[in-house]
Amino acid sequence: MMILKKLADDDKSRKETMTQDKNLKAKGVRWDISDLYARHDDARVAADLQEAVTKAKKFAGSYRGKISQDDLTAETLSGAIVTLEAIYTQIYKPEIYAFLAFTADTADDAIKALYARCQDLMAQVQNLLLFFELEVQKIPGAKFDRLLATGRLDTYRHYLEGIRLYTPYTLSEKEEQVINKKDLSGKNALVNLYTEYTASFTWQLEVDGEMKTLTGEEVRNLLRRPEPDLRERAKRAYDSRYGQNEIIFTNLFNAMLKDHGLEMEMRGYSSPIAPAHLRNRLAPEIVETMMEVTGAHNHLAQEYYALKARLLKMPKVRGCDLIAPVTEKQEVIPFDQGKRLILQAFENFSPAFNRWVQQMFDNKWIDAEVRKNKRGGAYCHGALPQHHPYILMSYNDDIDNVYTLAHELGHALHDFCAGRKQTLFNYHPPLVAAETASVFAEMLLTRKLLQEVKNREMRITILTGKLEDFFATIHTQNYYTRFELEAHVQGAKERLSATQLCEMWTKHRAEMYGEAVDFLPEQQWYWAAIPHFMHTRFYCYAYTFGALLVLALFNRYEEEGQSFIPRYIELLETGGSEAPESLINKMGFDIRRPEFWESGFRLMRSFLEELKALVVGKENF
Ligand SMILES: [Zn+2]
Structure with missing residues (x-):
């Protein structure tokens, strides 16, 4: 039987906890999605799907070839976008319903069928409407500027600029087609190989006195177990699997570096990370400032892990103890x-x-x-x-x-x-602000x-949990990005050997942890276990940006108080209608200045000090 413990030290919450004895696992907390549709076979579901397809066909009939024409007016363009939004809204609604219902009960065949049908029709609608963005890309620059200057497209300025962002880096239609086709058996096939191969890994490990066959996720979860020996065996087994496959991972990684390098050269990008900046709509120097400031605060992580060693009653934290629990209850x-x-x-x-x-x-x-x-x-x-x-x-x-x-x-x-x-x-x-709220x-x-x-104990759990969260999303992702960048720059010049990759990885990891953590020799292979490096190049810094942005905002809120709130609400209201820099600028912050990013680390420092006060000199409590 589970023992219920009070969270707060007051009698009221104790009573509240006791009376909820039977109400564990959120029993009865189910949603009601009937405000979308009454049932999956509601006649309006089929009607909305059908109508969206019909409207998309009509849209293509009216606008195809017109958007890229010389006589295009701002009124026509704005009218077309409003119609597009209405079509997408109509097709999204049944798709949302099917998605929600499917995730709430993945065994319901009728819902599965509806979800599949929604996705088919969604793809059909997208194909019918694809021409629109291609034609927007083709509007000549001077003409596009004149259209924007009319002021009639202000609502959609950011959206339209987003479509045209890639225009300077787009090749001829024929070349784009060749790249797309060759990617099927090239880059995409390599990503599929990586995904399927790594997903097929299982590990034989003795857990709780029993030999078990475990998936990757199950092995990673063992790192949260209190037994130091189990954690070590889990981490050694997990990372050495990547080392045992060094031929495969070294070849895959080199092929991805080469592929990216060649494509960047053909498209005329100045650096391997440039397309990621474009995708995030951030100036390169902003990201560089953020990364430098983060690197300059690696000592926070080092101080933290020295403290964690004391909590774990170990002389030093090992690479397999980074997320080990520090309290028992x-x-x-x-x-x-x-x-x-x-x-x-x-x-x-x-x-x-x-x-x-x-x-x-x-x-x-x-x-x-x-x-x-x-x-x-x-x-x-x-x-x-x-x-x-x-x-x-x-x-x-x-x-x-x-x-x-x-x-x-x-x-x-x-x-x-x-x-x-x-x-x-x-x-x-935008991606880098998606996790703000x-x-x-x-x-x-x-x-x-x-x-x-x-x-x-509970205070220690809360503080270590938050700090480890931040180290994982801010500092760790920062050294991941540094590693990825060096690998791409070096990999463009020469094929990287497994030894070079492992050394590069170990070097950037040491920047973060210094002498505070003893890594196991197998952990030099962990670069091969990060799927982002294969799937989406330079994705990781978006995590750093997002988390650090929140820390800086929260720090400002605590310094400033009530007057911060309306500006924060305004930031959320802006949604995706502006690029990150102007979004945050409107709140009175300049993300080009190191001080902005440093303020986030001040808050982290205060958490660390609070934790220190609970730990240092009080180990025997
Ligand atoms: Zn989230």
């Missing part, structure tokens, strides 16, 4: 108690936020119950600005789940705010927990 936090904590955290920030969050619960837009056949993980789905978002997760009654719920509710708030001001094409925030919500929850929780 795991508090049980039933759903209603988690909900109360989150609502109070939002209430402390802004009563308006609290109301938006409250309606997510009141209107049953959250599915948190642990059930069979429900998809794993958690998400907030807010695909349409004129419709509220939904949240799906499996709530398992611990502090991690409270954080997950707060995180997803943060996304929901972002969706509410952007939905009030933006149209479909301007609604989704979610991580900010986690910070609000952290502050609330630190106010409320008096228990030393």
Whole structure:
């Protein structure tokens, strides 16, 4: 039987916890999605799908060949975009319904069939409408500027500029076709090989006195176990698998470096990281400043891991102990108690936020119950600005789940705010700002927990959890990017041997950890286990940017107080209608200055000091 423990040291919450005894695993917290459609066989589902296809055909009939013509007017272009948004809205609605229903019950065949049908028709509509963006790319520069100058396209300026971003790097139609075709058996085939091959890995390990066959995810989860020996065996086994396959991974990696290098050269990019900056709509010097400031704060990670060694009662942290638990007790936090904590955290920030969050619960837009056949993980789905978002997760009654719920509710708030001001094409925030509201919500929850929780062990759990989160998303991703950049620059000049790659990896890793961590020899192979390096080049710095942005914003909020809130809401309302720099500029921040990024590390430093005060000299408590 599970023992319920109180989270807060007051009698009220103890009573609350006891009465919820039977209510574990969010029993009964199911969503109601009937405001989309009553049922999967609702006649309106088929009607919406069919109508969207018909309208897309009509759109193609009216506009194909007209957008790139000389006599195109701003009115015609703006009218076309409004119609496009309406068509996408109509096809998204049944698709959202099918997606939600499918993830809530992955065993329902009727829903699966509907979801597949929605995806087919969605692809059909996209194909019918594809010409539009291609024609927008072809509008001559001077003409495009004149159209924008009329002021009639202001709402869609950012969207249109986004389409034309790649125009200077686009080759002739014939060349693009050749690249696309050759990618099928080239780059794409290599990525498929990597994905399928690594997914086929299993490991034989003795766990709890039993020999077990484990998947990669299961082995990685062993690193969260309290037994030091188990963690070491798990990490050695996991990373050495990549080393045993050095011929495969070294060849795959070199082929990807070469492929990227050749394509960058053909398209005329100045550096291998340039397309990522374009995708994120960030100036290269901003990213470089952020990365330099992050590197200059590696000592925070080193101080932290020295402290962690004391918590683990070890002379030094090993590479297999980075996410090891430092406390033994795991508090049980039933759903209603988690909900109360989150609502109070939002209430402390802004009563308006609290109301938006409250309606997510009141209107049953959250599915948190642990059930069979429900998809794993958690998400907030807010695909349409004129419709509220939904949240799906499996709530398992611990502090991690409270954080997950707060995180997803943060996304929901972002969706509410952007939905009030933006149209479909301007609604989704840019990648580097996509996690702003979610991580900010986690910070609000952290502050609330630190106010409320008096228990030393629990405070240590909260602080180490947050700090390790930040090291993993900020510092670690920073050295990943440094490694990736050096590999691309060097790999363009020569084929890199396995030894060179391992040395490069070890060197950049040491920049972060210094002498604070003893890595196992097998860990030199970990570069081969990072899928981002294969799938999407230079994706990792977006994590650094996103997390550091939130720390800087939160730091400002704590320094400034109430006057920060309306500006923050405005930031969320902007959605994806502006590039990251101007988005953040409007809040009065200059992300070109190192001081902006440094302010985020000040907040991290304060967490670290708080943790130190709990640990140093108090090991025997
Ligand atoms: Zn998220």
